[in-house]
Amino acid sequence: MVFSWSLRDVLNKNLYKDKIKKVPDTFSSTDHYLSSFKHLLKEEIRAEFSAGVESIAQSPACEISKVRISKHHKPPKSLYYEIMKKDIREVEKNSEHNYMLQSGDLIVLTDMRPRRMEDLIREKDNLFLFAFVASSNVDEPWIQIFSSKEFEPKLTTKKHGRFFATFLMNMTTSFRIWSALNPDPKSSSMGLIQKVLQYDSTVDDDCSLCVNEKPFNVKGLNVFDLISTLGLDESQQKAVLNTISMRNCSHQSNNVKLIWGPPGTGKTKTVASSLFVLLKLKCRTLTCAPTNIAVVQVANRLVRIFLESNGELDTYGLGDIVLFGHEERMKINDHDELMDVFLDYRKEVLGECLEPLHGWKGTLESMKSFLEDPQTRYNDYLQQHEVEDEENGSKKRIDGVKKNKVSDMVLKTEDLMIFEEFFKKRFSVLADRLVYCLKNMYTHLPTTSLPLNVAKQMIRLVHVLKTITNARKKVSDHKNLMMKREEILCILNYLSDQFPKLKFKGSVHEFCLSNARLLFCTASASIKVSKNVEMVIIDEAAQLKECESMIPLQVPGLKNAVLIGDDRQLPAMVQSKALGDLNFGRSLFQRLAKIGKKKHLLNIQYRMHPSISLFPNKEFYENRIIDAPKVEEISYSRSFLKGAMYGSYSFINVSRGKEDFEKGHSPRNIEEAVVVDHIVAKLFKDFKKQKLTVGVISPYKGQVCLIQEKIGNKYANYKENFAVNVRSVDGFQGGEEDVIIISTVRCNGNGSVGFLSNHQRTNVALTRARYCLWIVGNWTTLAKSGSVWKKVAIDAKTRGCFYDADDDLHSKQAKTGSLAKINQLSVSKPDFFGSLNLGKAKWKVFFADAFKSSITSISSKKCQNKAQKKLKKIADGWRLQSNTKEAEKCVATCGIAPELLELYKVKEQLYLVWSVDIIQEESKYTQAIKVWDVLPASKIPKLAKELDILFSKYTSEFMNRCKYKSIEGDLVLPMSWQLHSVLSAENLSDQFSVMNIRDDRQESSTGSLRDNMKAGSGISSSSRRRRRAGTA
DSSP states (O other): GGGOHHHHTOTTTTTTTTTTOOOOOSSHHHHHHHHHHHHHHHHHHHHHHHHHTTGGGGGEEEEEEEEEEEETTTTTBBOOOEEOOOOOGSOTTTTTBOOOTTTTEEEESSSOOOOOOOGSSSOOSSOEEEEEEEEEOOSEEEEEEEESSOGGGGGTTTTOOOEEEEEEOHHHHHHHHHHHHSSSOOOOOOOOHHTTTTOEEEEEESSTTTTTTOOOOOTEEEEEHHHTOOOHHHHHHHHHHHHHHHHHHOOOEEEEEEOOTTTSSSSHHHHHHHHHHHHHHHHOOOEESSHHHHHHHHHHHHHHHHHHHHGTTTTTGGGEEEEESSHHHTTGGOOOOGGGBHHHHHHHHHHHHTTTSSSSSHHHHHHHHHHHHHHHHHHHHHHHHHHHHHHHTOOOOHHHHHOOOOOOHHHTTTOOHHHHHHHHHHHHHHHHHHHHHHHHHHSSOOOTOHHHHHHHHHHHHHHHHHHHHHHHHHHHHHHHHHHHHHHHHHHHHHHHSSSOOOOOOOOOHHHHHHSSSSEEEEGGGGGGSSSOOOEEEEGGGGGGGGHHHHHGGGGOOOOOOEEEEOTTTOOOOOOGGGTTTTTTOOOHHHHHHTOOOOOEEEEEEEEOOOOHHHHHHHHTTTTTTTEEEHHSOOOOOOOSSSSSSGSEEEEETTTOEEEEEEGGEEEEEEEHHHHHHHHHHHHHHHTTTSOEEEEESSSOOHHHHHHHHHHTTTTTTGGEEEEEEEEEEHHHTTTEEEEEEEEEEOOTTOOOOGGGGGGGHHHHHTOEEEEEEEEEOOOHHHHHOOSHHHHHHHHHTTOOOOOEEEHHHHHHHHHHHHTTHHHHHOOOOTTTTTOOOOOTSSSOOOOOOOHHHHHHHOOHHHHHHHHHHHHHHTTTOOOOOOOGGGGGGTTSTTTTTTHOEEEEETTEEEEEEEEEEEEEEHHHHEEEEEEEOOOOOGGGGHHHHHHHHHTTTTTHHHHHHHHHHHHTEEEOOOOOETTSSSSOOOOOOOSSOOOEESSGGGSSEEEEEEGGGGSSOOOOOOEEEOOOOOOO
């Protein structure tokens, strides 16, 4: 499917416009259900692909040194090749060409490193093709790829020249979703899918026959007693009991339960507790989540509960738990406690322990042989040395040694050990190896392969051996060791006789997965589970796209599912704007809740100080959440900084702030960044030697980057005590810190706050703090916004939590004698775009990536100022007269480009290159300015040729609209047409328009008309005097 798209298709936002439809709330059949997502998924893949192409300048890349045809190469369809990256030693340490290709990556192969999207549509004789990474192994130099088309013969020779691979996107999850949406017709794993098609609110969620039965005893286990030891509150206990009841219900099958966990209510603890009970009940359960972080958190909590309750059995039983996935993305090396359940480590360790000669069996037999007749082993040792000495022609006298009498000559020449020394040393070596093997065997083998009685003897032997070796390090006690010999031999003989023979039908990997009772992975990776599973639990289910949840819901043998999450927080991310209102990002959790399925609420929050939880509880949860006793205690009120402004909850007003748009797009606010930096610095001063975690949140990437730049690595050396995390709202979902500082950024007279108004995003931002939440923003702007932030602002004032940032800054001024010192903390001069200020200009102006790169690379501030002045004049309608246009000779031979391109001199031999385009905004089409680049005259012809490819796709009607001039006095003003008056252009779907809106005004739906124009005409009436281009 993907390789059938041309680049034009990839960049065409309307490719699936006529096929994508809104996902309904209920479905008539399984086919209806699965097919509802297919075209939406295609559009999402296209949008991700397009985003990868548009941001290619920032994408990781690597240089390819060798290419060869794969043995799987079978044209015309199976176009498999193998590539080898340039040796890392040949690449500079900080080079941009260090990209590590991963299986599932979609890449573009070119004969030059693409610097902008336009590089992909250069002259036809240049190399450019897409490829998919079919397999990549860090231990193998050759990487197998599947190409979109045949390689030219020269590429597989040593004369192919330079060759680059650039990352575009990873398609693994998309492929897995596609597979789930197209199941095998013969599959018997569709029971739960059929259960979620609709919901009958007249039928109870709980089985009417089981509802009054108390599942206190299941298979001899007192479930209630077990749950009561886990420290759960009433709502958490009920959630666990409901899960167990559903599992044991014999009256209903294929059931789904929803557990609603608002922030801080213990979702992870509840899931882990349920899993612990299911483990005791020997219920094979798959636990998954949308992200690696969420999976690791649940697995970590479960392992902790397990080990705390395992007592003398040490780590026996961990073999029933397996976590699998990408080691780096899961950051397994940061979680030592998870190594014993991580599949890749388990495979490695068991493979070592099961090795015939030096594994656990061989070591056990060596220890037995040694302890049964140590004197013979010692004689063998002496004999070996005697033979070695004879071979060297220098046989030594050892008679005295055999009688435990060491001659001076022997010690001097050979340092042979006496019997006691030999015994202790040999025992120590064997004991260390045996302890390693025994402990790993009873840790990593599933309990179905290792009976409890055998495991107890292994644990006992490990204890005895460690006791002896530890004592040996302190006291040279040969007699103590000899006294323990019989006990050790007894256990060794028992294990030799009773240890079961392990049966492997496949690899160690398959053995571990097939025999585990609890499996942990991402929802996407659950496609690897091939053996029957009884139950699936999906954590953070409200963040998982419904179509992606089809993967775990189709694992073999599945009977029941539990979805736990909070649909009042952020849903899954969706790349395509076309899918925004079509429910593609909606979760199964949210849809089932919407159509009436009962949600079990976890109603006690343990995270936030009551003054922090007050507003979100009222605004988002109808006051249904109770503060836990621990957060109401006086000790939970922390005063990290002096002054009421830095209490548990405050709104810190920055009245002098100013929003600007970094590099023409994401808004930022330098004054707010100063305040945040100042607060963090104060916290560091007082707490650098104490444990404190600080989170800085902003909804906008521009502000996140700005604050990250200001804070830099100032606190990196203190992160064990003083940790600072600066992230977007989306990046903080699921996280929590001691102190949270929110920078709201927006500061304008009309109360415009853009996507800051999103309720779910606001909920996440306001519920991350434990002890202190400080909101930094412009109170007036937020109070005028008419959004949820208006309520936040007014609530803060009503509660007496409103403060002015200048109060604190002025107190610092009084101490230092100068406010300038504060400003020097982090205020830098606005960049080119930050100081451009086109907010009130008559024309809307968009900037290509090439222009942004070129203008910021100009070191001369004077030259940048000239460019700014020229742009401001152009945006206000000033134009050169036709007969005074400069440098037209530069593009005279470039097809139709001269008809649209404008070249305005900035300084000698440096020109602004721009044109008029059409954008769609609300109910009309409007002319806008696109600035392509700022270039010396010598480079303009090349750009003009590239743009001519784009312009040649325009119809004459579209060209006329771009060239149309509406003149008022000496100014040219933008022309508008009604939305129904559509135009036409065979387009490259905004191939060059990696444009960024310069002003808050464009946060409404604006987009290039080339995305959806069709033939038509009709010009709206206007009182202005109008003339065609060229007639002025």
